[in-house]
Amino acid sequence: MPNTLVIIPTYNEIDNLEPIVSRVRANVVDAEVLIVDDSSPDGTGALADSLAARDPHVHVLHRAAKNGLGAAYLEGFSWGLSRGYDTLVQMDADGSHLPEQLPSLLAASESADVVMGSRWVPGGHIVNWPWHRRMLSQGGSTYSRFLLRLNQRDVTGGYRVYTASALERMHLSSVESLGYCFQIDMLLHAVRAGLSVVEVPITFVERTHGSSKMSGRIVIEAMGRVTVWGLTGQGATHPMPVPAVAAPRN
Numbered sequence: 001m002p003n004t005l006v007i008i009p010t011y012n013e014i015d016n017l018e019p020i021v022s023r024v025r026a027n028v029v030d031a032e033v034l035i036v037d038d039s040s041p042d043g044t045g046a047l048a049d050s051l052a053a054r055d056p057h058v059h060v061l062h063r064a065a066k067n068g069l070g071a072a073y074l075e076g077f078s079w080g081l082s083r084g085y086d087t088l089v090q091m092d093a094d095g096s097h098l099p100e101q102l103p104s105l106l107a108a109s110e111s112a113d114v115v116m117g118s119r120w121v122p123g124g125h126i127v128n129w130p131w132h133r134r135m136l137s138q139g140g141s142t143y144s145r146f147l148l149r150l151n152q153r154d155v156t157g158g159y160r161v162y163t164a165s166a167l168e169r170m171h172l173s174s175v176e177s178l179g180y181c182f183q184i185d186m187l188l189h190a191v192r193a194g195l196s197v198v199e200v201p202i203t204f205v206e207r208t209h210g211s212s213k214m215s216g217r218i219v220i221e222a223m224g225r226v227t228v229w230g231l232t233g234q235g236a237t238h239p240m241p242v243p244a245v246a247a248p249r250n
């Protein structure tokens, strides 16, 4: 039973999916891949099925409708935890997260609960992003770090590795965010659960095929939630409230 599951959420990634899956398989040969597709109209889900039919290391979860990357990841985590994987990776399908850098993230996860691929630490790079995307990413990270008292530099980054025991301690049932904010929400849950978090520099490459699902609504969701969390004292310095009843395990 391989230990590492790489979860790749997809919505209209037909040109990106096959290369990213084969690069993951080439770079971490014993990893398994879970594609979580939200009924992409461009046929990504059918392509995912054909990749899974060719390679027993590839699995697919089909969801009925587009419901945000956060919900797709939560379903992927639950799928992986219930099957006993002990390392779960988040990776975009669009080529922004380089599978060639996954071995260094996995190496770091041997001594940390959560590993975050980071664009904003020394050694981190961004390729082909316009200035307004850099500003949004850096501005969003700075705003969230300040309001939520987080120490990490790249709080919206989505290239991460979680150990299964970390996810089990993070009270995922209270993660509600759908878009960009999901990454901040997850980090906040990790820090408040007392987990060790390390940032590893990555090179983030802007997608060359397909289109971004980032939208004004996603940015507003993130700003609104971060502001409310900050103003209501739900930042990183406050421990997670322990649920009165233990959450059921899948």
Ligand SMILES: Nc1nc2c(ncn2[C@@H]2O[C@H](COP(=O)(O)OP(=O)(O)OP(=O)(O)O)[C@@H](O)[C@H]2O)c(=O)[nH]1
Residues within 6 Å of the ligand: 008, 009, 010, 011, 012, 013, 036, 037, 038, 066, 067, 068, 069, 072, 091, 092, 093, 094, 096, 180, 207, 211, 212, 213, 214
């Ligand atoms: N299953 C699922 N996947 C999604 C959804 N929204 C985005 N994704 C996937 O999540 C990953 C990240 O989405 P992107 O559109 O690249 O958004 P982003 O990386 O936040 O924004 P950019 O930096 O502009 O690319 C990609 O693999 C998308 O296909 C969704 O609603 N459902």
Ligand SMILES: [Mg+2]
Residues within 6 Å of the ligand: 092, 094, 096, 207, 212
């Ligand atoms: Mg992207």
